[in-house]
Amino acid sequence: MKWIYAWMYLCAGLVFTLTVMAQTPDPVTVTADDVNAVARQMYCMECENIPLDVCGTQACVQWREEIRLQLAEGKTANEILEYFRIYHGDRALAIPRSPWQRFLSLWLPIIGIISIVALGINLLRQASHPTPRHNAPTPPQVESPVSSLTYQQRLDQDLNNL
Amino acid sequence: MTDSPNKKTPISAANLTLLVGVVLVIVAVGLQLMRRSVVGVEVGTPPPPFEVTTYDGETLQLSDLAGKVVLINFWASWCIPCAQEAPYLNELHTDYAEAGLVLLGLSHSDIERDARAFLAEHGATYRNAPDTASRIYQAYGLTGVPESFIIGRDGNLAYFLPGSITSTNYSSLRQTIETLLNEGA
Numbered sequence: 020m021k022w023i024y025a026w027m028y029l030c031a032g033l034v035f036t037l038t039v040m041a042q043t044p045d046p047v048t049v050t051a052d053d054v055n056a057v058a059r060q061m062y063c064m065e066c067e068n069i070p071l072d073v074c075g076t077q078a079c080v081q082w083r084e085e086i087r088l089q090l091a092e093g094k095t096a097n098e099i100l101e102y103f104r105i106y107h108g109d110r111a112l113a114i115p116r117s118p119w120q121r122f123l124s125l126w127l128p129i130i131g132i133i134s135i136v137a138l139g140i141n142l143l144r145q146a147s148h149p150t151p152r153h154n155a156p157t158p159p160q161v162e163s164p165v166s167s168l169t170y171q172q173r174l175d176q177d178l179n180n181l
Numbered sequence: 182m183t184d185s186p187n188k189k190t191p192i193s194a195a196n197l198t199l200l201v202g203v204v205l206v207i208v209a210v211g212l213q214l215m216r217r218s219v220v221g222v223e224v225g226t227p228p229p230p231f232e233v234t235t236y237d238g239e240t241l242q243l244s245d246l247a248g249k250v251v252l253i254n255f256w257a258s259w260c261i262p263c264a265q266e267a268p269y270l271n272e273l274h275t276d277y278a279e280a281g282l283v284l285l286g287l288s289h290s291d292i293e294r295d296a297r298a299f300l301a302e303h304g305a306t307y308r309n310a311p312d313t314a315s316r317i318y319q320a321y322g323l324t325g326v327p328e329s330f331i332i333g334r335d336g337n338l339a340y341f342l343p344g345s346i347t348s349t350n351y352s353s354l355r356q357t358i359e360t361l362l363n364e365g366a
Contacts, residue, residue: 064290064315064318065290065325076259078259080259081258081291082292085292085294105313105314106311106313106314107290107314107315108314108315109314110315119212123205123209123212127202130201130202131206133198133202134198134199134201134202137194137198137199138196138198138199141193141194141196
């Protein structure tokens with residue numbers, strides 16, 4: 020009989036454990052790295068040029084806490100970024116507000132790089148092939164009788180002279 | 182044939198490109214600096230209009246408050262001076278609401294949950310709303326919080342207080358509000 024009681028206790032324990040496990044929601048573990056991965060792409064309104072993940076102000080602490088809570092709710096990084104963009108504006112994602120500034124921020128670095136490359140190429144060309152000054156008098160080219168002859172003609176000429 | 186001494190050396194394409202690039206950089210920086218120095222509102226002129234939805238769900242336009250004295254206070258839950266000036270704002274609302282003062286708090290760069298907790302903690306009974314996407318903050322040319330603006334009954338900005346309300350400026354602020362309330366009352 021003892022083994023029957025043992026089995027009953029075992030089954031009851033198993034049922035209880037499974038019931039408790041089924042009722043407890045699976046907690047989403049959010050690490051500081053998870054929060055910082057999202058915060059790295061953001062800037063709060065108060066700390067210019069300091070990304071949210073390294074900003075130490077109280078405002079940034081609160082923003083990071085909000086990111087943590089939203090991650091715990093199961094939201095994706097893009098959903099959280101979109102939430103902050105709508106609620107706090109484009110500036111939260113370091114997007115310039117005016118279209119003109121967006122244009123400048125996109126094209127100025129490209130123009131700068133092209134300018135530097137073009138200048139470098141130009142300087143290298145000038146260093147390897149110094150260009151003659153414009154309108155400088157060029158020495159008249161005197162055609163040498165020897166240099167104008169081809170190798171075969173010069174050979175024939177030498178053989179004839181023998 | 183000799184070179185003329187006045188003849189200029191032509192600029193190469195690469196140097197011209199670089200020059201244009203540098204000029205563009207200077208223009209961009211200049212524009213940015215100009216934008217920063219622009220003051221959003223001036224005393225004696227009508228302030229920029231706006232529409233907000235308060236934390237209680239009420240949609241409110243600045244034009245709805247025409248004919249009243251309006252005190253707009255920008256604040257944030259993470260701002261310590263904002264917490265320090267909260268009792269003064271509550272007192273102003275208690276003392277002058279019946280006389281026609283409308284107090285409107287606008288939270289800046291705040292998380293809604295924290296903003297609501299701040300309002301509950303300080304017992305703010307006047308209207309408060311989030312400044313979504315910091316649009317009003319930008320339009321009014323703010324540089325930080327707290328800052329307060331008082332609009333007169335004529336709809337023009339009558340007073341601007343950069344910084345917080347303290348025991349030092351509180352009495353003069355009350356006097357200004359009383360003067361504005363008496364104008365055209």
